[in-house]
Every structure is written in structure tokens, then in C-alpha cells.
Amino acid sequence: MELLNINIPDWADLAWWLPEAILCGTFLVALLADLVVRGRRPWLPFAVSVAGLVTAGAYAVAALDPGTRTILGDLVVVDGLAAYFRLLFIFVGLVTVLFAWTAEEIMGRTRENKGEFFALTVLMTAAMCVMAEAKDLLMLYLSMEAVGIVSYVMAGYMRTSLRSTEASLKYVIFGAVSSAIMLYGLSLLYGMTGSMQFDGIRAGLMGGQVDDFGLLVAVILVIAGMSYKIAAVPFHYWAPDVYEGAPTPVSALFSVGPKAAGFALMIRFFYTTLAAGPDAAGSAGLVQQINWPLLIAVMSAVTMTYGNLVALRQLNVKRMLAYSSIAHVGYLLMGFVLLTETGLQAILFYLLVYALMNLGAFLFVVAINNHLRSEHLDDYVGLGFRAPWAGVMMVVFLASLTGVPPFAGFVGKWYLFIAVMDKQWFWLAIIAALNSVVSLYYYFRVVKAMFLTRPAEGANLSPLKLHWLQYVLLAVLAIPTLGLGLFFGQFTGLADRAILMMTTGF
């Protein structure tokens, strides 16, 4: 055992990790700032977090074309995929921080520990970035747990609320067991191949002498753990409760951030360890006894159908959005079925679009909750006239979530459909199309409540005045949701390049 013969990292490569380093530094400074002012001036940690996220974002934009850089020995790799995702995560983190500043659930008079919220969001952003970069089992597990542990705390942020603490407990219990299950799978993979590195595992599997049954068990355990992260059926049961119970800005972050990070991790892990090769046409795995594409395809179909059908009977808008986000995982998994480059590119582009429209929809719920203290559909009646601008933007988000042209959601879905139809998986595309029709019903029920239903006699119809920052942020999310539906070439190009860099880089 040659423990002394370690791989000395090349420190110059750490420069490619500046965004993550800045985020970690920001977390510490924001936390310290909150301690110094004893939680009395929450604007200080808020300002530190925003400044840190903007700086990190600037560096992430500058490093959008990194080539392939391995950092910290061989634990972490910064390549096109990582550069794409970390930009997405920093954007999501920034929107969450800004919106939380205006949210009663975080900043209200009776709330505690306001400053820590911003620090935690920054830390979670950094951990999600690492999830997209891990190329070693150790880093994979560490980054997933870092995201997990921060999210348990954030879900229970409203410490005095029964619903928030209950959401947090459910999250922590199911999160712990799913990561234990995944870890068992990882330990078996390590045992069979003798390597922690993704490419080392691949080499070990290629070398033969691997027990097929053992590999099958290991991969199924790993898939189970990762499906929990992205909330795919049958590992979705925590999602509705957690999204409903957590403060709404946190639900918005959960429904986008960790989900995208889970997909990034799955893409890298499965593509670099299990896919038959960069040039292979279809088969996703080295274990031949089981039909991997069929397994993922069934999972995808069940996930979207379940999410959409249960969303139909939700009267709480937040819970409805939780089920809708499960349905969207189903759509996203379509791109994962065949592990082709087209499919992965479609996933990347759809994640960007999904982040815009889903954050927008959740943030509308935050803005309304500030005034009405309710997320119930009955209380949304007449909102279109009480807050016309925000109402119209909510319609944009919902239409895009449905996948109606000319919104971005349509283009995103179109790419996902092409990815499966390319390989003659028509039944999956048909199920997805039917599901989109079903989703039209519940998304437009919200639109109907806001604009078409006649308010009851004597109902309060005074106009709602939202915070100016909320208008700005909703517009920042709504304009690209509309614009990406019309001018998407630039961004699909970005996704294409990110995947090409990953597939040819290793």
C-alpha cells in the first residue's frame, strides 16, 4: 500500500476553480458578517452574497471555454459540461438570493437568522458546481452530501413552522437512506474495479473479470440514489411534501438547482463509466442482461405520467408545481434513454429553459404569498386584475411549462422529442406528447382562476403592489422564456459545445 506515493496536484490548474473558490469564500465572509452584526442587519450578508455570486458568475463566464482541466489531483474536472452547469447554478443561486430578500417567509418581521439564509444559498451553489465537476467516487459522494446537508437545513428554515420542520425531517430521513443505498452501490463498483476514478472504473469494467450480477446490483443501487436526487418515480415520494413545506424561495431553488446538479452528475457518471463508448450508437451499459434504455424509458414514462396525473387534482399551487416538476424530470429523462449526444444536448438546453420558467412560476407564488399568505387556488381568483403585470408573466411561465409555442418550453421539449425519435422510440414520444396535453389542464386552471373566474361578491379586489425587485426578476426570467422560444440558436449551440467538449475530452 503506497500511501506516500500520492499524486501532487498542479496548483496552476486551481485557477480554473476560481468561481467555486469565490463562492466558498463568500459563504464564510457572509456567515462571519452575520455573526459580527449579530443578525441585526441582514442587508450585510445579503450584499456580500450578491457581490460574491456576481463575481463568481463573471469568472464563470470568462471560463466558459476551459478545455479539460483536472484539478486537485484527479478528483475534479472542469470541462465544457462543468462550465455550462456552473453558470446555470450561479444564476439560479443569484435569483434565489435576490428573491428571498423580498420574501416574507425569509425576511418577515418574526423570522430568525435571516443572514444565514443567504450564506447557505451561496454554499449550496458552490456544492452544486462541484457536483457537475466530480470525476471520482469520493468527490461525487462528498458533493452530493454537501448539497444534501445544506438543503436539509434550508428546508427547515422556518424553525417555528410545523410544516417546515416536518418537510425537513422527511428530507433528512429519506435523503440519508438514499445516499446510504447509493454508497453501497459505489462501494461494490470500487470493489469490482479497484478504482475510484470514473475512467478507472470504466477501464476496470472493460477489462472483463467483472461479475455481471454484481455490476447489475451496483448500478441499480447507484441509479436509485441518483433518482432520489432528481426526484424520479419511484424515488419521488419526498418531493411534494418537501416542496410544499419548505419556504417558497427554497422550494424554487430545490426544484431547479439540485435537480440540475443531479442530472449533471448522472450524465458524467453514466457517460464516462458505463456508456459503451463515445462512438457507440445506442447501448447504454456494459451489462447485457438488462435492457438499460428500456429501463430508463419506462422510468421516464412512469415519472411524467405520475407527476402529471397527480398534479391534476392539486388545489395548492405550490404542491401542484411540485408534481409538475416531477413530470418535467420525466421529460428530461427522455434525453437520457439512449445516452446519445443529441439526447444529452437536449437535456442541457431543457434544464436551462426549465430553470427560467420554473423559477419564474415559483417566484410568482412567493410574490403572491407575501400579500395573501396563501397558495390555494381559490385565493388566486381575480389575481390577473389585481396584479396584471405579474399575472401576465405567470401566464408566460405556465404556457412555457406546458410546452406551447412560441415559448422556450416548446423548443426544449422539441429537442427532447427529437432525441428519442431519432432512434425510433416513438412510443415514448407519444406518451410524452399525451402528457403535455394533460398538463395543459392543470397549468391553465391557474390561468383561468387568475383571469377568467368571476370573483365572489365582496371579495377583496384591491390592486396588489409587488416589490420593485420582484417585477425586475420576473421580467428577467420571463423575457428569455419568451425570447429563447424564438432565438434559441445561441444557447443550443452552447449546450452542444458543452457536451462535445465532455465526450471528446476524456
Add this chain to the structure above:
Amino acid sequence: MEVTMTHYLVLAALLFLTGMTGFIVRRNAIVMLMCVELMLAATNIVFAVFARAHADGGGHVFILMNFAIAAAEAAIGLAILVEIYRRRRTVNVDDLKALME
């Protein structure tokens, strides 16, 4: 009888299944968290066995990291449980129904 690698792996698998069964059967949140710790202990055994078999330090490093993570997770889980117990006087997960439909 000589103790071989297989014996350790069977021990780990049994430990993992014990934890899993306990997690499914018991409804007390503290016991459920303890069962998760059992499952993590099982993975630690697997890592230790294979680290020795492959003469590779990576497995041992993983175990050390795993201790830290399990401790952090347990700390957070118990903190949340304390908060819930203060309000509800119960840690039985079946009694937590504020978020059910």
C-alpha cells in the same frame, strides 16, 4: 476455518439488509436514523475489504470521509428532531401528517 474476503462481504451485506429492514419496519425517527448508520457501517466494511484486496489507500480515505459525513448528517437530523419533539411531543413519523394530502 479461515476468514476470507467473502465472509466480510457477507457480513456487510447482512448488516446493510438489517439496517434496511429496520428502516422500513420501524416508525421512530431516531431508530430510523440509527438504521441508516448501520447501512453506512456496512458500506465502510465493504470499502475496507476492497481497499485491502486492491492494496489501494483510496478505500480507507473514503471511510474516513464517510465518518465525517455520517456525523454531520446525524447532527442535522437530530437537531431537526429536537425541534419537532418540542412542538409535537412525538418523533413517530406516522404522526407527522401536516403535509399529507
